[in-house]
Amino acid sequence: MLELLDSPNEFYYDANHKLLYYFYNGTNAPPQDFLLVATNLKTLIEVLGTQYHPVSNITLFGLNFITASYTFLDPHGVSPTSHPLPLHHPH
Amino acid sequence: MQVPSGGDWGMQRSAALSFEGTEGLTIDSCNFRRLDGNAVILSGYNRNAVIQKSDFSWIGWAYHIYQNKQQLNISLSLSLSLSLSLFSLLSLSSLLSLSLSSLLSLFVQRFGIGCMGLHSGDRWHRWQSAPRHQSPRQLFLRNGDVRKTGVGLVSGGSPLYFPFFYVFLCIVFSLYLGKVLSDSHKRKHNVQRAEGIDQFQ
Numbered sequence: 408m409l410e411l412l413d414s415p416n417e418f419y420y421d422a423n424h425k426l427l428y429y430f431y432n433g434t435n436a437p438p439q440d441f442l443l444v445a446t447n448l449k450t451l452i453e454v455l456g457t458q459y460h461p462v463s464n465i466t467l468f469g470l471n472f473i474t475a476s477y478t479f480l481d482p483h484g485v486s487p488t489s490h491p492l493p494l495h496h497p498h
Numbered sequence: 499m500q501v502p503s504g505g506d507w508g509m510q511r512s513a514a515l516s517f518e519g520t521e522g523l524t525i526d527s528c529n530f531r532r533l534d535g536n537a538v539i540l541s542g543y544n545r546n547a548v549i550q551k552s553d554f555s556w557i558g559w560a561y562h563i564y565q566n567k568q569q570l571n572i573s574l575s576l577s578l579s580l581s582l583s584l585f586s587l588l589s590l591s592s593l594l595s596l597s598l599s600s601l602l603s604l605f606v607q608r609f610g611i612g613c614m615g616l617h618s619g620d621r622w623h624r625w626q627s628a629p630r631h632q633s634p635r636q637l638f639l640r641n642g643d644v645r646k647t648g649v650g651l652v653s654g655g656s657p658l659y660f661p662f663f664y665v666f667l668c669i670v671f672s673l674y675l676g677k678v679l680s681d682s683h684k685r686k687h688n689v690q691r692a693e694g695i696d697q698f699q
Contacts, residue, residue: 449535450512456519458543464522467515470529475514477534 446476513539523547532556 412419412430419428431437451472456462513536517523523544530537530552537557540547
């Protein structure tokens with residue numbers, strides 16, 4: 408809701424009018440060189456093999472991985488073996 | 499099983515780079531910046547993974563996660579076998595428990611249980627795994643720079659799965675048992691002495 412936009416770094420996207428509201432800091436306007444990055448991807452690279460068909464000898468060298476989407480509000484899970492860390496199981 | 503919130507230790511089992519079922523993975527000289535989640539997760543079967551000379555900054559959650567795909571109670575078998583072995587050595591009476599513990603040790607050696615330390619930056623984390631075939635092994639973290647991350651290196655495992663925990667419990671129980679027996683012996687001896695003194699008087 409647009410009315411809840413009252414703290415820095417909060418945003419609201421009005422899908423009907425295709426407008427993005429961003430609460431910068433409440434006092435000044437954003438500077439001219441202000442860069443806003445909107446993210447959508449949570450997983451940039453996923454490699455999935457098995458023990459019997461493993462994916463072998465992959466090298467990621469000299470790459471920059473930046474600005475993946477946040478996962479803080481994703482649901483969490485707990486391991487069925489009373490694991491101390493509740494874990495999110497995406498699959 | 500999902501919960502609404504994981505609490506302080508809550509975590510998503512996903513990351514910007516997600517690896518499962520890999521061998522010989524190398525992440526070298528990479529930069530991870532402003533990932534509002536986990537940076538790297540090695541889940542399940544991973545062998546000979548190397549993460550080196552990489553820079554992790556402004557990461558929302560953890561920069562490395564090593565997570566067992568499954569955790570069985572094999573560690574309990576190892577703990578039981580160690581406890582039985584210790585009990586056998588202490589009592590020197592139960593050959594059956596010794597042979598049973600040997601069998602359990604062979605079983606555990608066959609299917610695997612491991613614990614190892616991982617070093618990244620200035621942090622040590624104990625990593626424990628139950629089934630050898632389903633957990634990451636032979637991992638190397640070196641020459642990395644980590645700053646401004648939400649959570650440090652996170653690893654799977656639980657103190658209850660750590661075999662030394664059960665060995666410690668066994669030692670404590672043995673000491674307690676020895677103290678109880680010793681007290682009982684002293685009490686009996688003192689009673690006999692007192693009775694002897696009474697008879698003497």
